Amino acid sequence: MAELCQVKRFFVPFAQLRQQPTIVVDSVANGAVLTLAHWRGAATPEALRDDTSAGSVLRALHQPQTPGLQAAAVTANHFDVDGFVGVWALLHPGLALQHEELLHLVAVLGDFRELDARHPLADQALQLVCWLNAEEKARFYEPFGAPARRRREDEASAEKFAWFLPRFAEVLANPESGRAAWEPEYRRVKQAQQVMQAAQTKWVAYPEIGLQVIHTPQPPPYYALFGPTAGFDIVLSLYEGQRYELEYKYTTWIDLASRPTLPRLSLAPLAARLNTLEASGRRWVCDGITDTGPLLRLQGQKLSKTQRYADPDARPIYPSSIAPEVIEAEVLAFFQTGYAGIQPRRYWTWAEVKAASSGSHVVAG
Structure with missing residues (x-):
């Protein structure tokens, strides 16, 4: 030293x-x-x-x-x-x-x-x-x-x-x-951490696909929302008033060393599926697979990168016509199907991530 x-x-x-x-x-x-x-x-x-x-x-x-x-x-x-x-x-x-x-x-x-x-x-x-x-x-x-x-x-x-x-x-x-x-x-x-730990917040984990579902009244700061999600790479947030956001965490953008991960999947097919169910007049949109933290959400005015990086309680989240149990079921089915035959591992290349998203099984570990 x-x-x-x-x-x-x-x-x-x-x-x-x-x-x-x-x-x-x-x-x-x-x-x-x-x-x-x-x-x-x-x-x-x-x-x-x-x-x-x-x-x-x-x-x-x-x-x-x-x-x-x-x-x-x-x-x-x-x-x-x-x-x-x-x-x-x-x-x-x-x-x-x-x-x-x-x-x-x-x-x-x-x-x-x-x-x-x-x-x-x-x-x-x-x-x-x-x-x-x-x-x-x-x-x-x-x-x-x-x-x-x-x-x-x-x-x-x-x-x-x-x-x-x-x-x-x-x-x-x-x-x-x-x-x-x-x-x-x-x-x-x-203050938000107290809400996230209270009875009004429900956590549902799907570890086989790295998905954490959170039912909580209002959008919180990220440090409270993601705080307890270590070990998970996808977070579905279900708020009161049928307001929802899905996000791939930054843990799937970098080379995570401590544990194996599944590769990101393009959220575009999921957005398309939700748009067939959505009757609010708004459309589901998503960020690209190489974004640092791709979001899937109902579109209002297009968010800048600065707004998407900012806390969920600092941006508008719009009500959907789709019931929360339907959203959760659709998200779960999408990832269970997409990850079928793909094993978690460390150090995916971007080429392998894109191949997994396209449905190729060449990258299965």
């Missing part, structure tokens, strides 16, 4: 990648001396694979002889919680390993929106993520918001790293120092 701490690292904007030997975090790029990313097909060394990119960084800090880890420059092509934690950890390896378990929780919550509320560090992890979220929105722009400002994310995000990197350690050591920023979202999530 002493040898590793002697490396004085610094962050460089993504465009400066090739100006010096550079470690790339939560991104992929030609010319990187070391890639530490969970993106599908990323060149992360096998021994360093982890569910999150920050997790790969933390693994690397335990293996200081990893080729490329001696490079001083670090970069990422976007700013998000997981990527930021990974970059920060490389710049502050001693502190990162002191807080390793907490940083793992922060990265998982930031990327997958999953958090075990019973974990002794859960509250602190939630506070840190809420602080990052609040300061990012207040001082810069919301996630996926760069194009609307006619900026490239890889360029604009460098300003976020410049602001957050020297300030994160203080809030990590003393969350109270950031309370003014993190408290509003934190309280909103905590």
